[in-house]
Amino acid sequence: MTLQFSSRMPAQAGEEMRAIRLPGDHPQVKAGKIGVLLVNLGTPDATSYWPMRRYLREFLSDKRVIEWPKIVWYPILYGIVLMTRPKKSGHAYDEIWNKELDESPLRTITRSQSDKLAEQMGNQNGRLVVDWAMRYGQPSIRSRLENLKAQGCDRILVFPLYPQYSATTTATVNDEVCKALLNMRWQPAIRTVPPYHDDPVYIEALSQSVERHLAGLDFEPDVILTSYHGIPQSYFKKGDPYHCHCMKTTRLMRERLGMDKEKLRVTFQSRFGPEEWLQPYTDKTVEALAKDGVKKIAVMNPGFVADCLETLEEIAGEAGEIFEEAGGEHFTHIPCLNDSDLGMAVIETVVRRELAGWL
Numbered sequence: 001m002t003l004q005f006s007s008r009m010p011a012q013a014g015e016e017m018r019a020i021r022l023p024g025d026h027p028q029v030k031a032g033k034i035g036v037l038l039v040n041l042g043t044p045d046a047t048s049y050w051p052m053r054r055y056l057r058e059f060l061s062d063k064r065v066i067e068w069p070k071i072v073w074y075p076i077l078y079g080i081v082l083m084t085r086p087k088k089s090g091h092a093y094d095e096i097w098n099k100e101l102d103e104s105p106l107r108t109i110t111r112s113q114s115d116k117l118a119e120q121m122g123n124q125n126g127r128l129v130v131d132w133a134m135r136y137g138q139p140s141i142r143s144r145l146e147n148l149k150a151q152g153c154d155r156i157l158v159f160p161l162y163p164q165y166s167a168t169t170t171a172t173v174n175d176e177v178c179k180a181l182l183n184m185r186w187q188p189a190i191r192t193v194p195p196y197h198d199d200p201v202y203i204e205a206l207s208q209s210v211e212r213h214l215a216g217l218d219f220e221p222d223v224i225l226t227s228y229h230g231i232p233q234s235y236f237k238k239g240d241p242y243h244c245h246c247m248k249t250t251r252l253m254r255e256r257l258g259m260d261k262e263k264l265r266v267t268f269q270s271r272f273g274p275e276e277w278l279q280p281y282t283d284k285t286v287e288a289l290a291k292d293g294v295k296k297i298a299v300m301n302p303g304f305v306a307d308c309l310e311t312l313e314e315i316a317g318e319a320g321e322i323f324e325e326a327g328g329e330h331f332t333h334i335p336c337l338n339d340s341d342l343g344m345a346v347i348e349t350v351v352r353r354e355l356a357g358w359l
Ligand SMILES: C=CC1=C(C)c2cc3[nH]c(cc4nc(cc5[nH]c(cc1n2)c(C)c5CCC(=O)O)C(CCC(=O)O)=C4C)c(C)c3C=C
Pocket: 041, 042, 043, 044, 065, 066, 085, 089, 104, 106, 162, 166, 168, 169, 229, 230, 231, 232, 242, 270, 272, 303, 304, 307, 308, 309, 310
């Protein structure tokens, strides 16, 4: 029995979606739509001990994130980390929690990015569905993929919201997508968005965000740090391209902004555990700059598509305090692109490009 809807080509623009008409003994299966799934890292459901523990357990049990053998890592994870970290991280999340919606900023911003993208793209004659998910916590990748399938999406573009590729972020999103497909009888065709660390639209958006932010200050920073989330040095040595992607993003920004290596620098933040991570470390750099007599700095986070714990609490909060305690006078945090016009232009450009041939 042949389907009456061609699965080779989606319906053309302007054409009505055609329902699949099947004989009465066939199950009704929706098809013919295209889904876009934005995926960010994750977020706890609340800041108290158990929700924090659930979130951290899922995150830190991921083999892509902590590569140590389970026999070594699990006693440390269950015996120490999950006993102490949920409370400590919960307090940090309390500082930045979106009290109005009772959720983390990362969740608020990711949802807004999805809503705005849906609006910008239009529904393409009922053919396009945009949704969002989190790699750890809710809404899960599996639940949103199943939902897109149930709505008739047989082609899905998965967008891991990381401009710079790392096995610890991009690859684990892709792993989770593949795991969800394992249970599907009729799997959708899947595309995943490649890294876009050197995309001109991304570099332009970051550069304009710097210019706009600096224009609103009553001081000119002596130094601007582009602070990226770190990864263990050992992952880099095994071939993770993340470090090079970060370096290239900042190099292209320097060229666009006409700044030299002294003015626009690269640092790495958010170390976890005893291993050596990518250097120079953001906190140590901020302190050293102040001690060397630098009075005015700005810090931005090009690798984060949305503001979150790591940017709002660790950088805008803690790094600012470190700088001032060490003798610095003016510290400013340049917000992430978030759901701003600049940020949405990047997301829309990348999505339209990666949907080529489908839309
Ligand atoms: C070994 C541990 C970790 C690696 C490797 C790592 C890589 C990595 N993470 C991000 C982005 C984010 N991380 C966030 C929080 C966070 N990260 C780790 C550990 C590793 N990250 C932990 C334990 C936590 C939880 C918070 C805490 O207890 O400190 C977040 C914020 C989430 C939020 O809700 O706000 C983001 C975003 C990248 C880009 C990356 C490697 C490139």
